[in-house]
Amino acid sequence: MxxxxxxxxxxYYYSAGQLVHAVQNLNMCIADGEFVAIVxxxxxxxxxxxxxxxxxxxxxxxxxxxxxKVVNHLPASERNVALSFESYALYQxxxxxxxxxxxxxxxxxxxxxxxxxxxxxxxxxxxxAICDYKPSNLSGGQSQLVSLARALVRQPAVTxxxxxxxxxxxxxxxxxxxxxRELHNNxxxxxxxxxxxxxxxxxxxxxxAVMDGGRLLQIGRREEILDxxxxxxxxxxxxxxxxxxxxxxxxxxxxxxxxxxxxxxxxTLPFNGDPAVLISKEIKEVTVGVRPIDCHxxxxxxxxxxxxxxxxxxxxxxNAIVRVCVGDYSIAVDIDPSIKVxxxxxxxxxxxxxxxxxxxxxxxxxxxxLDD
Amino acid sequence: MSxxxxxxxxxxxxxxxxxxxxxxxxxxxxxxxxxxxxxxxGKSTILKLIAGLEYVDDGSILIDDQDVxxxxxxxxxxxxxxxxxxxxxxxxxYENLAGVLxxxxxxRHEIDRLVHDTTRMLGxxxxxxxxxxxxxxxxxQRVSLGRALVMKSEIYLLDEPLAHLDAKLRNELRTEFQxxxxxxxNATVVYVTHDYTEAMALGDRVCVLYxxxxxxxxxxEVIYNRPVNLAVARMFGxxxxxxxxxxxxxxxxxxxxxxxxxxxxxxxxxxxxIYNYEKNTVLLGCRPRNWLFSxxxxxxxxxxxxxxxxxxxxxFRGIIIVKLPDGQFLSILTEQYSSVKAGTKIYIKPDLNHSxxxxxxxxxxxxxxxxxx
Numbered sequence: 024m025x026x027x028x029x030x031x032x033x034x035y036y037y038s039a040g041q042l043v044h045a046v047q048n049l050n051m052c053i054a055d056g057e058f059v060a061i062v063x064x065x066x067x068x069x070x071x072x073x074x075x076x077x078x079x080x081x082x083x084x085x086x087x088x089x090x091x092k093v094v095n096h097l098p099a100s101e102r103n104v105a106l107s108f109e110s111y112a113l114y115q116x117x118x119x120x121x122x123x124x125x126x127x128x129x130x131x132x133x134x135x136x137x138x139x140x141x142x143x144x145x146x147x148x149x150x151x152a153i154c155d156y157k158p159s160n161l162s163g164g165q166s167q168l169v170s171l172a173r174a175l176v177r178q179p180a181v182t183x184x185x186x187x188x189x190x191x192x193x194x195x196x197x198x199x200x201x202x203x204r205e206l207h208n209n210x211x212x213x214x215x216x217x218x219x220x221x222x223x224x225x226x227x228x229x230x231x232a233v234m235d236g237g238r239l240l241q242i243g244r245r246e247e248i249l250d251x252x253x254x255x256x257x258x259x260x261x262x263x264x265x266x267x268x269x270x271x272x273x274x275x276x277x278x279x280x281x282x283x284x285x286x287x288x289x290x291t292l293p294f295n296g297d298p299a300v301l302i303s304k305e306i307k308e309v310t311v312g313v314r315p316i317d318c319h320x321x322x323x324x325x326x327x328x329x330x331x332x333x334x335x336x337x338x339x340x341x342n343a344i345v346r347v348c349v350g351d352y353s354i355a356v357d358i359d360p361s362i363k364v365x366x367x368x369x370x371x372x373x374x375x376x377x378x379x380x381x382x383x384x385x386x387x388x389x390x391x392x393l394d395d
Numbered sequence: 396m397s398x399x400x401x402x403x404x405x406x407x408x409x410x411x412x413x414x415x416x417x418x419x420x421x422x423x424x425x426x427x428x429x430x431x432x433x434x435x436x437g438k439s440t441i442l443k444l445i446a447g448l449e450y451v452d453d454g455s456i457l458i459d460d461q462d463v464x465x466x467x468x469x470x471x472x473x474x475x476x477x478x479x480x481x482x483x484x485x486x487x488x489y490e491n492l493a494g495v496l497x498x499x500x501x502x503r504h505e506i507d508r509l510v511h512d513t514t515r516m517l518g519x520x521x522x523x524x525x526x527x528x529x530x531x532x533x534x535x536q537r538v539s540l541g542r543a544l545v546m547k548s549e550i551y552l553l554d555e556p557l558a559h560l561d562a563k564l565r566n567e568l569r570t571e572f573q574x575x576x577x578x579x580x581n582a583t584v585v586y587v588t589h590d591y592t593e594a595m596a597l598g599d600r601v602c603v604l605y606x607x608x609x610x611x612x613x614x615x616e617v618i619y620n621r622p623v624n625l626a627v628a629r630m631f632g633x634x635x636x637x638x639x640x641x642x643x644x645x646x647x648x649x650x651x652x653x654x655x656x657x658x659x660x661x662x663x664x665x666x667x668x669i670y671n672y673e674k675n676t677v678l679l680g681c682r683p684r685n686w687l688f689s690x691x692x693x694x695x696x697x698x699x700x701x702x703x704x705x706x707x708x709x710x711f712r713g714i715i716i717v718k719l720p721d722g723q724f725l726s727i728l729t730e731q732y733s734s735v736k737a738g739t740k741i742y743i744k745p746d747l748n749h750s751x752x753x754x755x756x757x758x759x760x761x762x763x764x765x766x767x768x
Contacts, residue, residue, distance in 0.1 A: 064561075192589075193633065193635070194629075194635065197635060197726075201704075201705070201724055204704065204716070204737075205704060208704065208705075208737050219561055220561070221562075221563075222562060222709055222710070225707065225708040225709060226707035226708070227707070244734075245708050245732070246708075246734065249711065249732060262710055262711055263562075263563070264566065264567075264570070314711065316711040335570065335573050337569075337595075337596035338595050338596065338615060338616055339596060340591065340595055340619050340631055340632050340633070341632065341633065341682075341728065344596075346570070357711075360616075
């Protein structure tokens with residue numbers, strides 16, 4: 024296993040006569056045995072990053088190190104990186120076992136060695152029953168496991184997974200993701216997982232890297248990303264439905280800072296951060312964010328209470344989403360489905376002031392991270 | 396409320412592959428009716444039968460109490476939108492919509508009004524002069540939907556209109572669909588999906604198809620809270636319902652296996668179900684959100700010591716993945732999202748007040764009359 028270190032990595036492409044800066048000054052350090060997910064919308068540079076690590080794309084500038092050694096110049100075949108794609112790319116004319124053994128054969132290992140290793144990975148993934156099947160007889164989930172087995176049988180230094188479960192149906196998805204997790208736990212693999220689906224990233228990885236427009240916006244443990252998003256994009260990207268935002272003007276009232284909403288109704292919100300930051304940076308407008316899960320209906324203990332009308336109610340099984348119209352604002356609330364409200368019902372929407380997030384409206388950056 | 400569409404004893408096969416077997420149901424006037432089920436279960440086939448794009452092998456279909464079983468598609472007043480809609484790339488949004496109406500010889504000023512009404516409803520009125528390639532994925536999807544909705548009809552058939560969108564966009568559009576739904580209030584909509592959250596959020600009633608038959612047809616909440624069998628319980632809920640295979644000890648008033656020993660004497664409802672049950676083993680289903688757990692050994696009985704093997708975070712809730720001593724995996728939903736380390740010991744037991752019992756052979760819910768054979 025290896026650590027992976029990207030230093031000031033840039034990637035430019037020529038596309039339709041235009042120079043595209045696909046990855047911009049990327050710095051990322053992935054420790055040995057870590058499980059990191061790279062998420063972002065399409066075109067954010069996550070796949071380019073993965074392909075550069077695998078050696079399928081050149082690096083325009085910057086360095087890529089495995090275990091402290093620069094590998095920029097090494098071709099894909101010499102990097103000992105395993106790749107498992109969304110499309111499994113299995114050899115259709117070979118059985119599952121032959122598919123898995125194939126790359127070992129190419130490495131000219133002895134037959135008994137090949138058998139030993141193949142048996143080991145097959146039992147590890149629990150796919151003994153399908154060993155002699157051809158790929159055309161496998162379900163989507165099974166094909167993905169075989170593709171994974173083939174990638175891992177070489178005991179790679181780094182394993183890259185490109186949307187391995189996003190197109191599987193729900194049952195298979197749960198099964199494959201559990202296997203991936205167990206493998207990671209048992210083998211201590213360094214794994215990098217690329218996906219556009221934040222839900223999958225948060226399901227599996229220890230740390231999450233959020234990218235947008237070729238730039239790394241934030242990397243951190245899952246809780247860090249959720250509790251302390253560095254900017255509005257990250258805050259909005261994680262969680263479903265997205266964070267509610269209220270754009271406010273900053274007012275100074277006898278030395279106390281108050282935030283007053285720009286749209287109707289006039290909502291006055293407290294500012295819990297350091298007032299000196301707002302003053303020194305001359306920030307005139309602040310966007311306040313509150314997560315749907317931190318909003319409640321008709322709860323007395325909430326420090327901020329707004330009256331509104333239910334505009335929409337979605338019962339989703341495990342939870343229910345309510346949209347409440349408060350003047351010009353439509354605020355999403357994520358509540359227990361046992362709480363029933365009718366459309367058109369007048370409700371009190373509340374949240375606690377200690378659950379608010381503050382962003383500089385101009386730059387979109389979190390007030391806590393203006394200097395990052 | 397009168398019935399708009401009615402299926403009576405419908406059979407349909409494609410070659411030797413039977414898709415529908417003796418299917419009976421009726422869709423009410425102005426209902427938002429969701430057809431839900433796993434892939435290739437015959438959801439789209441039902442839509443095509445209503446539209447007249449396929450014909451039944453046996454049985455009959457009624458629309459407005461009139462037998463349309465053999466009526467050609469063109470004569471049925473039905474509008475259908477397919478899963479992968481097509482837009483003309485060289486035509487603007489306006490032309491893409493207006494073209495549908497021109498083909499049906501609608502008057503010019505009427506076309507203008509209908510196009511504007513539809514695009515306003517879908518929130519794409521400002522893009523009327525754009526070409527499809529100048530639109531985002533979600534906007535294109537709305538235009539495609541507009542092509543189906545622009546012609547006034549009493550019945551709209553929508554085949555997975557949100558399926559090809561990425562997760563974030565799909566959730567957004569699902570929410571917007573609620574608004575569209577209220578505008579379409581005086582039309583009957585049949586909506587096909589394989590996503591249970593869509594089915595639950597949108598459907599007035601949901602028809603769950605499974606293995607050629609209708610497994611359950613009811614209000615979405617009823618299906619979630621009282622699934623008729625294990626297959627339905629599995630389809631509704633994420634993560635999936637956990638199932639334990641337990642031995643029945645009627646005399647001792649308990650259900651047990653190597654990991655659990657659960658007292659059911661005092662649980663009135665489950666106790667009654669077991670009392671009327673003849674077999675020696677039973678399946679207990681308990682949704683991930685209904686488990687009791689602790690990281691220290693509880694004083695109470697019935698908890699099983701297990702190992703945490705993973706921790707997922709999903710929308711600010713945690714999912715603890717647990718491995719039982721016998722190797723079975725379970726998922727447990729918590730309101731906290733601070734990580735639990737793999738390898739941690741956890742003591743768990745299902746909350747029997749929120750559990751279901753299923754017949755070990757038929758997999759029917761004992762509370763709804765399973766286990767009687």
